[in-house]
Amino acid sequence: MTTSKIVEGWVFDVQEEPVGIGVWIIDREGRTRKLLHGFKPYFFLTGNWAAIKTAIQRLERWHAPIYLEQAEKKEFYSDRPVPCLKVSTDSPPAYSKIIRALTTEKERPWDLYTCDIPVTQLFFIETGLFPTAKVGVEIESRNSLISSISITDSPWETDYSLPPLQIMEIDMEGGSGNPAHRPMGRLIVKIDQREMIIDEDPLISLKQIISRYDPHVIVSRWGDSYLIPKLQKLAAQRNESLPFGRESSGEVPKKRGRSYFTYGKIVFTASSHTFKGRWHLDLENSFTVRECGLEGLIELARLSKIPIQRMARTSTGTCISSMQVDRAIKDGYLIPWRKSQVEDFKTAEELLVIDKGGLTYRPVPGFYEQVAEFDFASMYPTLMAKFNLSPETVNCRCCPDASTVPEIGFRICSRREGLIPKTIRPLIEKRKQYKEKVKSAADPILKEIYDRRQSAHKWCLVTCFGYLGYKNARFGKIEAHESTTAWGREMLLRAKEVAEQGGFRFLHGLTDSLWVKKTGAKKEDYLELGKLMEEKTGIPIALEGIYRWISFLPSKQDPRIGVPSRFFGLFDTGKLKVRGLMARRHDTPGFVKKAQEEILAMLTQARDRKEYKEILRTRVQSLIETCMDGLMGGKMNPEELSILKRLSQDPMGYEHGTMTAAVAQELLARGVKLMPGEAIQMVITDASAKDPSLKARALGFFDLPHTYDQGKYREIFLEAIKELDLDGILEGMLRGTPIVDLSGIGLPQDQGPGRQKIRVGPLDR
DNA sequence: AAAGTACGGGG
DNA sequence: GTGTACGTACTTT
Numbered sequence: 061m062t063t064s065k066i067v068e069g070w071v072f073d074v075q076e077e078p079v080g081i082g083v084w085i086i087d088r089e090g091r092t093r094k095l096l097h098g099f100k101p102y103f104f105l106t107g108n109w110a111a112i113k114t115a116i117q118r119l120e121r122w123h124a125p126i127y128l129e130q131a132e133k134k135e136f137y138s139d140r141p142v143p144c145l146k147v148s149t150d151s152p153p154a155y156s157k158i159i160r161a162l163t164t165e166k167e168r169p170w171d172l173y174t175c176d177i178p179v180t181q182l183f184f185i186e187t188g189l190f191p192t193a194k195v196g197v198e199i200e201s202r203n204s205l206i207s208s209i210s211i212t213d214s215p216w217e218t219d220y221s222l223p224p225l226q227i228m229e230i231d232m233e234g235g236s237g238n239p240a241h242r243p244m245g246r247l248i249v250k251i252d253q254r255e256m257i258i259d260e261d262p263l264i265s266l267k268q269i270i271s272r273y274d275p276h277v278i279v280s281r282w283g284d285s286y287l288i289p290k291l292q293k294l295a296a297q298r299n300e301s302l303p304f305g306r307e308s309s310g311e312v313p314k315k316r317g318r319s320y321f322t323y324g325k326i327v328f329t330a331s332s333h334t335f336k337g338r339w340h341l342d343l344e345n346s347f348t349v350r351e352c353g354l355e356g357l358i359e360l361a362r363l364s365k366i367p368i369q370r371m372a373r374t375s376t377g378t379c380i381s382s383m384q385v386d387r388a389i390k391d392g393y394l395i396p397w398r399k400s401q402v403e404d405f406k407t408a409e410e411l412l413v414i415d416k417g418g419l420t421y422r423p424v425p426g427f428y429e430q431v432a433e434f435d436f437a438s439m440y441p442t443l444m445a446k447f448n449l450s451p452e453t454v455n456c457r458c459c460p461d462a463s464t465v466p467e468i469g470f471r472i473c474s475r476r477e478g479l480i481p482k483t484i485r486p487l488i489e490k491r492k493q494y495k496e497k498v499k500s501a502a503d504p505i506l507k508e509i510y511d512r513r514q515s516a517h518k519w520c521l522v523t524c525f526g527y528l529g530y531k532n533a534r535f536g537k538i539e540a541h542e543s544t545t546a547w548g549r550e551m552l553l554r555a556k557e558v559a560e561q562g563g564f565r566f567l568h569g570l571t572d573s574l575w576v577k578k579t580g581a582k583k584e585d586y587l588e589l590g591k592l593m594e595e596k597t598g599i600p601i602a603l604e605g606i607y608r609w610i611s612f613l614p615s616k617q618d619p620r621i622g623v624p625s626r627f628f629g630l631f632d633t634g635k636l637k638v639r640g641l642m643a644r645r646h647d648t649p650g651f652v653k654k655a656q657e658e659i660l661a662m663l664t665q666a667r668d669r670k671e672y673k674e675i676l677r678t679r680v681q682s683l684i685e686t687c688m689d690g691l692m693g694g695k696m697n698p699e700e701l702s703i704l705k706r707l708s709q710d711p712m713g714y715e716h717g718t719m720t721a722a723v724a725q726e727l728l729a730r731g732v733k734l735m736p737g738e739a740i741q742m743v744i745t746d747a748s749a750k751d752p753s754l755k756a757r758a759l760g761f762f763d764l765p766h767t768y769d770q771g772k773y774r775e776i777f778l779e780a781i782k783e784l785d786l787d788g789i790l791e792g793m794l795r796g797t798p799i800v801d802l803s804g805i806g807l808p809q810d811q812g813p814g815r816q817k818i819r820v821g822p823l824d825r
Numbered sequence: 826a827a828a829g830t831a832c833g834g835g836g
Numbered sequence: 837g838t839g840t841a842c843g844t845a846c847t848t849t
Contacts, residue, residue, distance in 0.1 A: 178837085320838080351836085370837095377839060417841070515836065522835055526839060533838070571834095616845065623844065625834065640844090645832060708830060716829055716848045752848095 065201040067095065070223040071193045072276070074180045074367055075336055076152035081183045083206065084306075084337050085197060086223035092276065092306065092337055095199055097206045099183045101155040102148035103175035104133060104394055105162075111169035112145055118162060119147065124154035133173070133394045136535075137452050139476060142394060144173070152179045163397070173394035177385060184365035185386050190215055191361040191368050192222055215362045216486065218493050218510075222358065226251070228275035230266075230287060233257065235699055235759070237741045238344075240286040241732055242760025247287075251275060263295055263302060270303065276338060277354075278304065283342040284373075285317065285330035306337030319736040326708055328737025334369040346372040348516065355509050356516030363487070363520075376516075377523035384483045384535050391479075396534060418571030419549045425614035425622040427786055429668055431567060431577045431629070432586045433604040433637075434593065436551065438488060438518070439572035440525035442599050443547045444540075445485045450478020451528070451537035465543040466550045472543070479535055484524060491517035548572065555593040555601065562589055568612060570624050573604070605631035608667055613640070613783060628784075630664055642780040646739075649776060651700040655687050656780045663784070676789045684781060684790070691777065692770050701768050702741040702759040709736055717752030719744065727758050747772040 069087035076082075081097045105115055119126050129146040149155050159175045162168070177185075184190055187209065194213035199206055213220060234245035247258040247266070251273050258265045280287055288304070295302040317331035330345045341349050341357070348357045349372055361371040364382040371379065385395055436442070443449065447465075453473035456462075462471040494514035501507045527533050529541030548571065556566050559576045568575040578585070583606060590603045610629025612622045626640030642648045643656040662679050666672035690696055705720045711728045713736075714721035723742040724734055734740070741759035747769050749755050757766055781790055 176837090318837095320840090326840090374837070375839080378837065381838080420843090518836070523839080526841090529839080529841095536839090626844085640833065644834095647832065705831070714830085718830065718847065720830075747847095 063201050064198055064207060067093070067197045067199060069195065069197075071189055071191060071195055072223065073191070073337065073339065073369070074183060074189075076179050078153060079150050081152070081180065082336075083189075083197075085195070086225075086276065088224075090224045090226065090276070092274075093204075094306075094337060095197060095204045095206050097183070097187070098150060099186065100127065100148040100150045101152055101179045101182050102146050103155075103159060104131065104173040105145040105147055105170050106142055106173065106394070107170035115145075115162060115168075115170045118165075119158065122149075122154060122158055124149050124151045124158075126158075134392050136388065136393045136396055136479075138457070139452070144394065155179060172397055174389065174397075175395075176397050177395065178366075178370075180367050181365055181382060181385075185389055190363075190365045191371075192220075192358055193362070194221060215365075216490060218490065218497065218513075220362075223276070225277055226273055226275045227277045227279060227354075228269070228273060229279045230283065231281045232287060237702070237704075237759060238286065238739065239282055241727055241740060241758060262291065263298070263300060266291070267302065278335070278338065278340050279349075279354075280340065280342050282344050283340060284333050284345040285342075288333040288340070289331075304333075304338065304340065305335035317735060319738075326706075326737040328706075328735050329373065332369070332373050339368050339372075341369070341372045348372060348376065348519070351519065352516040353512045355512040359513040359516050360520065375523060376519040377527045380483065380487075380520045380524040381527065381534060383487075384479055387483050388479055388535075391482075417545050419552045419569060420571065420624040421566075421569040422624060423568035423575070423612035423622040423627070425612050425619070427609060427611045427669060427672070428567060428577060428607075429609050430579070430581070431575055431607045431610045432581070432589075433573060433575050433607065434555065434590060434601050435604045436555075436572040436597075437600050437602055438491070438521050439548055439551070439599070440544050441484050441488055441521040443544055443551070444478075444525070444528075445481045445488060446599060447543070447547055448472055448474075448478050448481050449528075449540050449543050449547070450480040451535055451540050452476075453478040454537060454539045454543055465546050467546045468542060470539055470543050470546075480524070480528065480540070484521060487517055487521060491521070551597045551599060554596045558593045558596045559589060562592065564589060568622075568624070568627075575610070605633060605635070605637075607637075608632055609669065609672060611784075611786070628660065630666070634664060636660055636664055641783055642776075646704045646706075648780070649701050649703050649773065651687065651691070651696060652773075652777050652780045654700070655683065655777065656784065658683060659781075659784055669786070673786055673789055676784075676786060680784075680790070681793055684793075687777065688774070691773055694767065694770065696768065696773070698743050698759055698762045698768075701743045701773060703744065703756075704739050704741050706739050707734060707736050710734075717755075719747070719752070719756040722752040723756050723758050726753065726761070730758075730761065744769045744772050 067085055067087065069085045072084040072086045072092060074081055074083050077096065081099045083095045083097050084092060085095060086092050105112060116128070127148045131146045132141050132143050134140065135142050149158065159172065163172055163175065188211055189195065189209065193211055196210045196212065197206055198208045229250040231248045232239040232245050233248055234242055239245065247262045249256045249258060249269055251269065292302060301308070317329060319326055319328045330342070334340055343350055348360060357368065357372055360376065360379045361368045364371065364379040365386060366374065366379065366382050388395055449472065453476070454470050456471070456473035458475050459471060459473050462474045464471050491514050494510045494517065497510040498507055498514060501510060525544060528536050528544065529538050552569055552572065552574065555574055556569060559574070560566055564576040564578045566574065566576055586603055586606060590601055593601050607629040608631070610627060613626040615621050615623045628636065628638040628641055630636055638644060638660065641656060643653045659680050662675055663672060666675050707720065707724055711721070711724035711734050719742060720740070723740055727734060727740060742756040743759055743762045744756045745766055745768060746754050778794065785791055
């Protein structure tokens, strides 16, 4: 006879077992234990009777027990009921194999649905559990088998309690860049408010620390790509164990690193090293943790029901996609598998009208005072929710006379609410609640937590839109994407018209923001305008702020025209807003960033044009001189000089001998493996050298006798200065210096060999 | 001059 | 486990 017992705590992690799902629970005291749940993953088969019969014959070849059940579900796009067969098994490994076998068979007469959802996620959807859910679990105490679960928590809760987590941090000394790109340094471990630098054997020390503190979370920098595999290799060489996880079997499951294209550029995701019963989070391999912290990560995992360690390594797009799957399953739909859907036919002229994206205007470059900026809050998600924009609602079969999208005339279903609007509506609402809590919370720590959570939501909503346009997305359709941008253009146009009718001058517009001014207008006038714009568009628009001054930068190719999204300005609150300046770029040397930021900080004291110029003439000039002295004296440290570049190619795949190619090849020769999308850091040694290998060196291997290219760095520095210039004040101060061409019509760029030796102008003494 | 290479945005 | 924009700017050939 078995006795039962209740375990109370939080769901910490889940994992696939040979049979069932392992559920890690943390109790109030912080103790971690694993329980077993008998969940049976399932998928659906559709087809005629003969097809199903053949499929069943295939299934009978498997030795794992298989359960069959008749069911009726709805087809997603048509919304029609479909009779189908639910196939389930109690073994997750067998489940994957069966699906692979049934989907790879050529000319199969059956179709599979709901068959490519990760098993752990299917488990969460089916049981209503989610990562960090507060639960009471009834188990048979003899074998830890779960007999029932009560959930006292909800993903929609804004004030939830979390388990007490002991967090350990590991890093390697020697700077912020990738430690694989420099000689090996010592380990740094932080835990329990203590910092330890490991001088002794790293394996022995780590084992001691882990067994003493038993952390729930290991937060690393470069853990996935370097630290963890390096330590494991070391352990393997010595035939020792290294218990990162709480289970010896299947220690550190691993997925290969990969490079992939997204938003027009290649990015690299390092191979993941996750632990069983303990979270490993790599700050350098997790957008969500870096941008929104552990709080944001937990928030997204709770909503998407993606286990924490996977959520950390995946995109916010996957998060929203997962929520859509959850919604669709709950609504009784068959989940389409690996969608391959062609765009509806369009003529060439139609394409021209449709594929326009967001509206961008060209600002007239220059320095303006008393300018207001208005922003539509989460414009695209709001439009998707308001106008029911979703793959299955655009040009649906059921509503031939439905209302249409402006410009492009697509029809939108009036019969059913789309999956996308249904999914994001509560998200928009929850984000709003968090934003209100940020404002009202008295405790600064709580404020910060709410802010990180709302920021995580924001990223989800942003990617949700991008995802709509991806033709192979599970729930995406290009026409839905185009309808969203068409409505967006319409809304920006309406707002612009309202402003102009009110006598405001329209200075600049960018997708969901607009900049306007009217001489003598007060804050109340702008607020009034905002209200009018809201009335005219029907969607929320906020006064982002009133700038004391704002500078729209000119194009470098044609100084008469401005460029969208390169500007900086000072709000009347004293806050700066900076877009597209060199300080915002990853490939700007650190000292240039720092100098530009310092100058901007000085300029926050300027209330108008006159004071701006005065600050340039006085404080900025002396800052430039100091910085130039350090640079030209050859004393600048390599970290400050380093430039970061992301590889777009395999190191040997470059056609041109650029600095990036040369340094990637240098690292390769030193045994560093590099993938497209990975970042490297370099110091420019001689930008004009004929031999590419002399142009620059990898930061990690830059030391004596190398010297940096003072002339080149000077040019870069002066470019950054020029961005902040007004009425040629700084240019005038710097005139007469050789090499430097501030006006764009001065001396030629290349002054022959040895830039370092070139005589420098008055500023450099 | 043309082609190759890389960046930001969003907050 | 997804996402191949778009405009600008610089370098190399």
